[in-house]
Amino acid sequence: MDAPPPRDGAEHPHRRQQSALPGKGGLVRIGRAFWNTMGGFREGLATEAAIKQEAALLLLALPVSVFVAETVWAWAALVGSLLLLLAAEFLNTAIERLCNHVHPERHEAIKVTKDLASAGVFCVIVLAAMVWLVAVIDRWFI
Numbered sequence: 001m002d003a004p005p006p007r008d009g010a011e012h013p014h015r016r017q018q019s020a021l022p023g024k025g026g027l028v029r030i031g032r033a034f035w036n037t038m039g040g041f042r043e044g045l046a047t048e049a050a051i052k053q054e055a056a057l058l059l060l061a062l063p064v065s066v067f068v069a070e071t072v073w074a075w076a077a078l079v080g081s082l083l084l085l086l087a088a089e090f091l092n093t094a095i096e097r098l099c100n101h102v103h104p105e106r107h108e109a110i111k112v113t114k115d116l117a118s119a120g121v122f123c124v125i126v127l128a129a130m131v132w133l134v135a136v137i138d139r140w141f142i
Contacts, residue, residue: 077131
């Protein structure tokens, strides 16, 4: 049986040692991660209709959420459900793009993968709708 490869990254020079300690990649890594995140937001908002729609929904719902929510926890649930929806849509988009890159031709396994990611987004849509519906009913009808 072969021994596992060394973990120092020597066989993979693109893998650098990371540390959470200041001066060892911690703050620099966080800064780079932040700018990568901003690039993801920029790309998604520039190119994906569903992300644009859900971001617009979030921006419109933010001021409405202040009037719907009776408590800070209800407000967090309202806004959080829409942030979760946006996160799911970003992940769905990433999965679709990766699938298209790996296998640009139509392929049944790729279709199933994309359908599964889409089903995940649908579940979050249902969750967000439930949270908002319950909050509205609780605020004005109970």
